[in-house]
Amino acid sequence: MTATDDTRSPAPSGEGAPREEAPPAAPMLDVRDLRVSYRNGERTVPAVRGVSFTLDRGQTLGVAGESGSGKSTMALSLLRLLPSTAKVTGQVLFQGEDLLTAKWARLRAVRWSAASVVFQGAMSALNPVRTIGEQICEPILLHDKVGQKAARARAAELLDAVGVPSRRLGSYPHEFSGGQRQRIMIAMALACRPDLIIADEPTTALDVMVQAQVLNLLGDLVRESGIGVIMISHDLAVLSHMCERLAVMYAGRVAEIGPSRGLIDEPRHPYTRALGRAFPTIGDPASRLAPAGLPGDPPTPAELARLDEGRGCAFEPRCSRAVAACRTDTVELRPSGPGREAACLLAQEGSEP
Amino acid sequence: MKTVLEVRDLTVTYPARRGAAPARAVDGVNLQVRQGEIVALVGESGCGKSTLARALVGLVRPTGGQVVGDGEPLGYSAAALKAYRRHTQLVLQDPGGALNPRQSVFDAVAEGPRLHGLTDRLGERVHTALAKAGLRPPEQFAGRFPHEMSGGQQQRVVIAGALALEPKVIVADEPVASLDASVRGEILKLILELRDSLGLSALVVSHDLGLAWNIADRVAVMYLGRIVETGTVEEVLLRPRHPYTRALLSVLPDSGEPPVLLTGEPPDPTSVPGGCRFHPRCPLRAAEPDPRCDGLDLPVLTGDPSASALAACHLVQ
Incomplete structure (x- = not known):
């Protein structure tokens, strides 16, 4: 762990140290009170219920949560990639411009060239009937206004950068292994030298060894280029290893946010603690023949809709430390340590929940 | 301890597609599961672990070797x-x-008992199985349909369906891979409870070494159709000897040691390398080449559970 920290530190940390070309103005990405709900016939189902955070160039933010926590919806809504049944409110200020109200043409210019996405499941995200060379060249031709030849050269350079031999530009997606396809997705995301990459479960379907290779690659690229990264995953251990800061989402809200080490070592929210214990550390006697789970299930969409109207903590039904106030009080994020916040009535600075 | 499930020199070869060589998915495996024991079979995708699991329950017919359940070699007639x-x-x-x-x-849980003609007091049998799988009170769950349940509850129904026939062994193929992090631990707890209360044995197939640490007594690491290292969980996961096991453990986020990233393509069962099958990717061999690595085939590990840890490697014997 320390080795990674050491190599990471020379990279621009962003926090409190804005880069020269950007005057000490606003952060690169400033998300304010983001809310997303899906229309489902008569009903409206809330998926993201008020999320705010900022991200600068060279910063990495990991977003953890279970299925239904709203983490993918939140990430995809930043670039308005959700279907038309989704209603998005709030502000997504990217380099000073609100992407939620931007004109369609403007948004298309931002996608790929300034901010790009690495989707999960590279097999379905890549077009099976076109060569990967064509697919990597497409955004370059569209955004960089260069010729075919220059685009091919850039595509070859990108493939080499992600460790796929560039002579395979003419191959089709099915001719690659799962890990290679995910690398190709990363190459595409890097094609137009973006400032922000949103990686939605980039390694979920991969084997441990391939996952380690892809994460290593992503980490190197971020350090070298100073790109800002938002990485979505259900695996807290992977995120804490890759990202400086972590946000843990539960039921459409941020339950806890702060520096990764602190969140893992001293979680302030009981849900962060439970999620951290779900994947054991091999060699830790406390978890040997003692899997740690969390009774109950995350709230269903119907329960979420009820929660959105009422008060109380969404995690209360599954929380072993809940008190009466957890059912009646409004629970907002509150400071819980240096640079961190937790949405728990019992969370205080310096105390574990 | 009695052995309840065993494979001896098992091989499963899938016939060749046009222009390709046959795939040696399982290429010589010995493995034993004793009564009340949980054995984890771990490996990456394509290593043959799911094929081995399917052969263990008779869904795939082995090309060679035997599956032995309760001391009897498995026959492949419908009745057997x-x-x-x-x-x-x-x-x-x-x-x-x-x-x-x-x-x-x-109906999902009753399907097995009905097929086996165990319709006497079927309701009682189904409710008992549901309760054992943690769906309590069973009456409340019996009438539901899958879409009315969470992923964790659905997995409990699948486990109840297996328990309804009162088996001695369950073979679970990635039982928690599709479940959420917080539910994962609950299902693993259930498997441990079933072992403690019913004396059930289990072979759990997974890519997740943490799962083995959480619930297994012994672990077998599979690579390209063979078990390359086996022993108690403590032996294999805390003191790994085979370079493949060591590499797998080193890439875990909390390993605390520098990750050993294996290079090269994922292994291909249609072209198994000669000598040690791990030699093209082996970091040990890269450091100190030995003619045995690519020249001398390794014997199949005996899989004897009472022996100490075994590793199929020329360099670490």
């Missing part, structure tokens, strides 16, 4: 297979896909 499946049950990954969406929980 049916009898065998009261003894060994399979739990599949992805409960959403394993359950019929139009079948109620009661």
Whole structure:
């Protein structure tokens, strides 16, 4: 762990140290009170219920949560990639411009060239009937206004950068292994030298060894280029290893946010603690023949809709430390340590929940 | 301790597609599961672990070797297979896909007993199985349909379906891979409880070494159709000897040691390298080449559970 920290530190940390070309103005990405709900016939189902955070160039933010926590919806809504049944409110200020109200043409210019996405499941995200060379060249031709030849050269350079031999530009997606396809997705995301990459479960379907290779690659690229990264995953251990800061989402809200080490070592929210214990550390006697789970299930969409109207903590039904106030009080994020916040009535600075 | 499930020199070869060589998915495996024991079979995708699991429950017919359940070699007539499946049950990954969406929980769990003609006091049998799988009170769940349940509850229904036949062994193929982090621990706890209360044995197939640490007594690491290292969980995961096991452990986020990233293509069962099958990717061999690595085949590990840890490697013996 320390080795990674050491190599990471020379990279621009962003926090409190804005880069020269950007005057000490606003952060690169400033998300304010983001809310997303899906229309489902008569009903409206809330998926993201008020999320705010900022991200600068060279910063990495990991977003953890279970299925239904709203983490993918939140990430995809930043670039308005959700279907038309989704209603998005709030502000997504990217380099000073609100992407939620931007004109369609403007948004298309931002996608790929300034901010790009690495989707999960590279097999379905890549077009099976076109060569990967064509697919990597497409955004370059569209955004960089260069010729075919220059685009091919850039595509070859990108493939080499992600460790796929560039002579395979003419191959089709099915001719690659799962890990290679995910690398190709990363190459595409890097094609137009973006400032922000949103990686939605980039390694979920991969084997441990391939996952380690892809994460290593992503980490190197971020350090070298100073790109800002938002990485979505259900695996807290992977995120804490890759990202400086972590946000843990539960039921459409941020339950806890702060520096990764602190969140893992001293979680302030009981849900962060439970999620951290779900994947054991091999060699830790406390978890040997003692899997740690969390009774109950995350709230269903119907329960979420009820929660959105009422008060109380969404995690209360599954929380072993809940008190009466957890059912009646409004629970907002509150400071819980240096640079961190937790949405728990019992969370205080310096105390574990 | 009595051995309840065993494979001896098992091989499963899938016939060649046009222009390709046959795939040696399982290429010589010895493995034993004793009564009340949980054995984890771990490896990356394509290593043959799922094929081995399917051969263990008689869904794949081995090309060579034997599956032995309760001391009896498995026969492949319909009647022999049916009898065998009261003894060994399979739990599949992805409960959403394993359950019929139009079948109620009661019917899903009752399917096995009905096929086996165990219709005497069927209701009682189904409710007992549901309760054992942690769906309590069972009456409340029996009438539901899969879409009315969470992923964790669906997996409990699948496990209840296996328990309804009162097997001695369950073979679980990635039982928690499709479940959420917080639910994962609850299902693993259930498997441990079933072992403690019913004396059930289990072979759990997974890519997740943390799962082995959480619930298994012994672990077998599979690479390209063979078990390359086996022993107690403490022996294999805390003091790994085989370079492949060591590499797998080193890439875990909390390993605390520099990750050993294996290079080269994922292994291909249609072209198994000669000598040690791991030699093209082996970091040990890269550091100190030895002519045995690519020249001398390794014997199949005996899989004797009472022996100390075994590793199939020329360099670490």
